[in-house]
Amino acid sequence: MKRIALLGMPNTGKSTLFNRLSGASARVGNWPGITVDLMSAKILVGGHIAELIDLPGLYDLHGFSDDEQVVRHFLSQHTIDLALIVLNSVQIDRQLSLALQIRALGLPTVLLLNMADEAKRAQINIDTDKMREHLGMPVLAISAKYGASCPEALTLAAQVMAQHAPIAAAQIAEKLAEDHHIEQAMDTIITQSVSMPVQLNDETTDRIDRVLLHPIFGLPLFFASIFLLFQFIFSVGAPLQAGMAWLFDNLRSQWLEPALAHLPSWLNGLLLDGLYTGVSTVAAFVPIIVLFFLVMSMVEDSGYLSRAAFLMDALMAKMGLDGRGFVMVLMGFGCNVPALMGTRVMRSRPMRLLTMLVIPLSLCSARLQVFLFMIAILFAPAKAALVMFSLYMVSFFTIFLTAILFKHRYQSHEPFVLELPPYRFPTPRQIWLRGWQEVKHFLQRASKFIVIGVLMVWLLTHLPMGATPASAQTWAGSIGHFFAPVLDPIGIDTQLAIALIFGFVAKEIVVGSLAVIYGLQGDALSQQIALNIDWVQGMSFMLFTLIYTPCLSTIATLRTEAKSQAFMWLSLAWSLTLAWIVSFMFYQTARLLGY
């Protein structure tokens, strides 16, 4: 099979093109360094199946950061039939250097000048014929986002592959070791085939920046907009979630209960009170999670995250981190795993480790589910948003605290130089792709972790045979009893303890296992929990959930990214300790104050 690699500088639209050509949904974002791993898909080119590979963006074939090394490693290990070079036409005056470096490797290439739409708006004229003559490779202007000329790109690719034989990887590896001087060549080509206005400015971006990057109001505006976004998700999502819960409830009483009535009672219990209750309680959160990721993808794609890096860098520097670390933490609000992988753009290992130590403390969407669930039970609707916001603040606080405590261990002198892309708005197609992607991801987790998790919880709370379900005589009861000495001081009872233990695997299980432990669903479950614990206990439980290890996937990612087991254990131990201390201080203080 032929192999085609997408190469280009960060944020030039490689992933967008990859999705466009393959129909896949690689993650797209207006942030240099969204793709840090290889993605591949099978596509049809000129009547043959070929493998299309999306590589991380790189500034330079000889760059030093981890993601650039991923590319170099790939090029020197795998034979490639065609390199599709993707450049941002607006920045062609500097990005052409990469095309020249790749050409020097001797690979068969096609040069795609992406973002033709933006170039046109900026009045940049590129004479692709002249450029083709100079470079000696096919050149085509495209717009990956809107699909313009993408089919032509494939036709060109097929032609080039038919004419050229692939170059052996060993040969590429040799050439990668050499250095090249191409500045002059680049200048000649640019002056002869490109006409650009002297001073480029995107009026709209400039105007928005004058407000959002205002020297004094920039930071407050940033936090205010985050608050508003979450407020929005909350107020639109909460009724949706309630509706879903109601639907699942009715489905059970109208259809499932009559249909399963003839089964032996233990099997009926396992299926209904175990599997169905657990999974449906979690599934009720799907709309809110989808909504969350739709908003998140718009923020990521807008270019505001790079602005956040600008605004926060000075503060982050005091904590031994930098503006990019702050952006990773924000991405961690979605899911900690890709955020951890995103740290590959950092070159210095100490800074990368410090950033990876704080990311698991950011309040990811799975924990958000737990909090939405608990808050709805324990607090009046008027207070709910405020409680939620304060949990986000606690998340920031633990991140800052951790960074300050560990910064001397992980000292670094990483340069901070970052491109600021113009503001962009995602197309409905991009938003939809991303939302769908998250639903798929959720369903995958659900089918593995959540089903097994809730079944185990059901067994623990119903065995040995004959014990009253969820009582002290069950296995779950014994486990709770065992942990009581550490968990009593923070107000966490046996039921909550079981949920926390399963929460190690994934936070999505927490809500499901509470449903199974109480053997209830929907409103009945909420009422029972409200009877069993007061808000102080609930808050202590939420604080613990917020701070301790997010899930097994995060731990596994930490291990592979840090390439160190010791670091993984440090992260685990630190988050557990911190979780306990914070919950303890909160719980005991609240009780002392008479709550």
Add this chain to the structure above:
Amino acid sequence: MQLHQLQPGERAVIAHVQSEQALSQRLTALGFRPGKQIHVIRQALFNGPLHVRIGSTDVIIRLNDAKAIYLSPIQPFAENHAL
């Protein structure tokens, strides 16, 4: 003069870039090359990074890293023909 001494609103021309290899490679790839005009747009609060524009690219850079970039004033004649 170096880039960290330039005030928001001011422009200059890059004379040369001098730093360790990794940083200078990254700067070159971002378009910091001798002869290019550079414009400081703003600086973040608390002595934060600079927001500069160079050709078609906007870049944020910490003051400490901006020291790697040496500048010369814009020649009155070159002003209209810069880039």
